[in-house]
Amino acid sequence: MTPDRADHRDLIAASFCQSLRPLLVLGGDGAIAAASEGAGWLLGWRAAELAGVRLEDLVVPADVLRNCRGDAPCGATGLLQVQMRTAPGDLVPVEIRCSRFEQGGSRHCLLFLTDLRQRGHEDELRAVRLAKLSLLNQVSEALYGAHLSLEQILQAVLICVTAGEGLRFNRAFLLLIDETQEVLRGELAIGPGDREEAWRIWSDLAGERADLFAMMTTYDRSVKQTDTAVNAIVARMGVPLAETTHLLVRTMATRQAVRAGLSTPGPGVEAVLGWLGCAEFAVAPLTTRSGPLGVIIADNAFSRTPISDLDLEFLQMFANQSAAAIENSRLYGELERRLIDLRKAHQKQREDQETLMRMERLSVMGETSAVVAHELRNPLVAIGGFARALVRSMGQDDPNRQFAAIITEEVARMERIIHDLLDFIRPLKQTRETVVVDDLVRETVGRYLKRLEEKAISLDWDLGSGGAAVRCHPGEIQQVLENYLVNAMQAAGDGGFVTVATRALEGGVRVSVADNGPGFAPDLADKLFSPFFSTKPTGSGLGLTICAQIVKSHGGVTEAVNRPGGGAEFAFILPLPKDDEEAGPGAGVTTGNGL
Numbered sequence: 001m002t003p004d005r006a007d008h009r010d011l012i013a014a015s016f017c018q019s020l021r022p023l024l025v026l027g028g029d030g031a032i033a034a035a036s037e038g039a040g041w042l043l044g045w046r047a048a049e050l051a052g053v054r055l056e057d058l059v060v061p062a063d064v065l066r067n068c069r070g071d072a073p074c075g076a077t078g079l080l081q082v083q084m085r086t087a088p089g090d091l092v093p094v095e096i097r098c099s100r101f102e103q104g105g106s107r108h109c110l111l112f113l114t115d116l117r118q119r120g121h122e123d124e125l126r127a128v129r130l131a132k133l134s135l136l137n138q139v140s141e142a143l144y145g146a147h148l149s150l151e152q153i154l155q156a157v158l159i160c161v162t163a164g165e166g167l168r169f170n171r172a173f174l175l176l177i178d179e180t181q182e183v184l185r186g187e188l189a190i191g192p193g194d195r196e197e198a199w200r201i202w203s204d205l206a207g208e209r210a211d212l213f214a215m216m217t218t219y220d221r222s223v224k225q226t227d228t229a230v231n232a233i234v235a236r237m238g239v240p241l242a243e244t245t246h247l248l249v250r251t252m253a254t255r256q257a258v259r260a261g262l263s264t265p266g267p268g269v270e271a272v273l274g275w276l277g278c279a280e281f282a283v284a285p286l287t288t289r290s291g292p293l294g295v296i297i298a299d300n301a302f303s304r305t306p307i308s309d310l311d312l313e314f315l316q317m318f319a320n321q322s323a324a325a326i327e328n329s330r331l332y333g334e335l336e337r338r339l340i341d342l343r344k345a346h347q348k349q350r351e352d353q354e355t356l357m358r359m360e361r362l363s364v365m366g367e368t369s370a371v372v373a374h375e376l377r378n379p380l381v382a383i384g385g386f387a388r389a390l391v392r393s394m395g396q397d398d399p400n401r402q403f404a405a406i407i408t409e410e411v412a413r414m415e416r417i418i419h420d421l422l423d424f425i426r427p428l429k430q431t432r433e434t435v436v437v438d439d440l441v442r443e444t445v446g447r448y449l450k451r452l453e454e455k456a457i458s459l460d461w462d463l464g465s466g467g468a469a470v471r472c473h474p475g476e477i478q479q480v481l482e483n484y485l486v487n488a489m490q491a492a493g494d495g496g497f498v499t500v501a502t503r504a505l506e507g508g509v510r511v512s513v514a515d516n517g518p519g520f521a522p523d524l525a526d527k528l529f530s531p532f533f534s535t536k537p538t539g540s541g542l543g544l545t546i547c548a549q550i551v552k553s554h555g556g557v558t559e560a561v562n563r564p565g566g567g568a569e570f571a572f573i574l575p576l577p578k579d580d581e582e583a584g585p586g587a588g589v590t591t592g593n594g595l
């Protein structure tokens, strides 16, 4: 043997002895020739003391390896599971694998020992991993497949972080970047308020199946009512994104879940510990391809279980799934909103088209009505004239006199309708003058003083617009006022009461005519300004429609209200001229005189 090879042997022997793996070398006589450091640990001996011990003295049942000797095959193949006696006398479950080798002409058997208790722990870990992975899979399927609202998704995410079958954290907090894109803000939280609640919920959750929907139901049943404390905490959570060194903001930038606590001080850590009131927490970023969405913070505030690497690993995996689901749901929501907008736009377009067609038809009808009204006016005047002459010529006791009188009244009514109809059809004037409103009102109402007096209607003036002027067609506005006034006089009746008032508003002037008549039925309020709506036996129902048209063409609005003390008030508001329009009293103003 060359010195080189001898050196190698020494090296191998030394490595064997120092190995932490439990290894034994069996000599030709069935006694242990050498034992590794790991075998010593496993069996509670010092490794060197194991040399010379017979293997069968250590193995239970002893006969399993009775014939196992270095120089002869024991017949055992593959893996053997036995119990091995330790120095203190305990029995340890061990799995043994034999491997033969030759050295310097003699045969040996190398035994690899595996502590089955250790394997049990590893199996447990593997089982936990598997369960969590399966849950993750379920959750992602559920989040994508089911049509959950964004709120339900957020809730499901936090449930999985805390549920017994999920990641098993005590509490979970969700923070999302708000719509200003400037602040990471607390959104939702799940978890018990104190230790007692925690115990109650955990025992409730124990044995629940790892099914997302089952967990959500359990959540609704057991947790929802109790998470006021955590929601109070989450409401306080907020970090400006400009604080780039803050742990939460940094976590989103590094895209890596971290564990932090009293032992890892740094920017933001204290603030989070302050919110949570515990010693340790985990943060996982919610990030998507289009950027960060927020973070999940989880802690074990009540059980005080340390957060393991495995917990962190799963929290991160889970956060990735959740982020994708959240973004998906947001995109879906956005899509839905756009679809609704599109439908609305489509509907509006259809309505506009219909309005246009209706307007075209109305315009044709308007022209036709104008021609018909004109044609009817002259014969009506003639019929009315003759009917009145007939009435006058008949004696009081003439039996036909009442029929002739009816003809007169009905013709008068038809004349009124034709007059209003022509008014309604006539295009509105586009010319505008600057007019002092109070003057215009005084002038217009002044013309009715005699009629008011005849009907013994008291008139109250309350002109308080302070000389405000508007741009208008004075004749048209006068027509509106007259219409209001005539209606008010009819409503007030003989001996009634009418008030005409003006007021300066911000940006406009309000003119109103109120009476102490019966007012109108509230359910008719919408119809008063509609064409041909009338509650009067001889009304055309066009007066208020014309008023509304005129006021609208002046950029104003009309109003009709019942007064609390009885009677109605009809008003219109005209806008004050804009800065670039001729404005205010004095600047080319037309007063009411000479309208």
Ligand code: ADP
Pocket (backbone or CB within 6 Å): 483, 487, 488, 491, 515, 517, 518, 519, 520, 528, 533, 534, 535, 536, 538, 539, 540, 541, 542, 543, 544, 545, 568, 570
């Ligand atoms: P007409 O006077 O020909 O009926 P209008 O368009 O002027 O047509 O009025 C429509 C309806 O509005 C009236 O028939 C009446 O029912 C209601 N109305 C108008 N003014 C008053 C008022 N001052 N008080 C109560 N109802 C009113």
